[in-house]
Amino acid sequence: MQGYNETKDAVKEYYSKHLKTSDDLLTNACCTGAAPPDHIKAALKKIHPDVISKYYGCGLCLPEHIEGLSILDLGCGAGRDVYIASQLVGAQGRVVGVDMTPEQLDVANAHKLYHEEKFGFANVEFKLGFIERLGELGLPDASFDVIVSNCVINLSPDKEAVLSEAYRLLKPGGELYFSDVYSDRRVPKALQEDSVLWGECISGALYWNDFHNLAKKCGFLDPRLTKDSVITVNNKKLEGKLGCIKFYSATYRLFKLDGLESHCEDYGQAVIYKGTIPRCQDVFVLDSHHSIEKGKVFPVCGNMWWMLHDTRFKQHFDFLGSFDTHSGIYGGCGTLIPYACAQSGGTAGCRQLPSHLQISGSMHNAVAAALCIEAGARAGAMRVRDPRFDDVSGKLDMDGFGKSYSFLEEYREQELENLKGEQQKLDRLQKKGPKRADVVAAIAERKDEVKQEIRKRIQQDKSRRHMGVLLETERELKGQEREKVRTTGKTPFYHKKGLVRKIVLEKKKEAQGGGRNKDAERREKKVAGREKKRLPARRR
Incomplete structure (x- = not known):
């Protein structure tokens, strides 16, 4: 495109003059996306057909858990997503749609009364303006919980201004949740100047890494991808112009949180999802890499902790750990x-x-x-x-490691106490002697299950403690060997696992007051002599 104003004018003309319905689009770039979930399908049934026909989005861009919130839709068009959000936020919430095309907003406003009657409340407002200059619309700072946008930001000639304005309008802990088109490389200037490709959401697409850097520059320090799909242009004439460039429809969520870091840092923290978010009772999906099952201890990085703790999701999670101990970057989640x-x-x-x-x-x-x-x-x-x-990556700080993950031990102990409490309740029920045979059988069956689970957890605890003693003994032996090598020039001796276990057993007997077993001492000397004979003469 030749310039900022020329780009806006070309887009406005394309969407007001050339496009009458979604059938007029030359590519499927603006109309991709998976089938909507059932609750969105139900909401769509209440929306006027004229509004549906004017939809040009590239994916569903409404996040979960928005009841009672204040929502802003950037580039709302004829208002399809605004009217869906209106139903989801309910009478206690509000939705504002912004678009620069009068013809589109005429359709949206023409059916406001229709939707108010359908929904039973009025919570929608439309504003004519540019998404790069939201300050001109009288929208105050920190006035929205969530900002959404559906395949529109790529049409803007000043994407940095759009992201900066979104950051300004969001409340602390709010999020920008939007779908858009991205490319696997930077789009050449010649293609950017093609008004048809720009209007079709193609040549205005950002190179994905440029978007990540731009988002961080505007204050969204950790962009999270939630879903993505490949875009197929399906237009031979336009495909010939694009060459090898690949395009993708992707949905991101960007949180306004001051405490976020540039990478996923490990502080030994975890969360437990309560399963209380509507329509996410079993699993809550934060992004494409983090699906949190109900009731499970789920390790998280520092950024993810803040995304759940300082946002509307806080009440739905239990939080374990703190920021006291830092263990570096998560290997699979950040940069090594x-x-x-x-x-x-x-x-x-x-x-x-x-x-x-x-x-x-x-x-x-x-x-x-x-x-x-x-x-x-x-x-x-x-x-x-x-x-x-010698350790591969430096000395392991066992005290720091134990402190960081001590909450897991506390959680196991609490689970065991809960099981023992349930066992006591079942014992009391059995003593009362219920008369119904099926109830008696159910209590007996559950009691056996709880008993087996308690026995299993106790055995697992013993195994963990025993393994801890083995590892500690092995570290002590290695430390002794290092010291001997350093001070006397002695050749290091490799201790077999069996020998380590014997030493641990003897320590256990000594702790019980039995003293060292003479038979064990003789066996140890015999093994040591046999081992020594196997060594070359110069090493004995």
């Missing part, structure tokens, strides 16, 4: 540490150990060790890492 040495286990390369450094242990075959060399950036020093005794 960029340093090559960290990604390869603290090294920049691995080589085979020289023969005089090869180490044998208690295993029948010699253990192949690795010489991992890290070139110091300044000193040029060489550091040797034995993969059996």
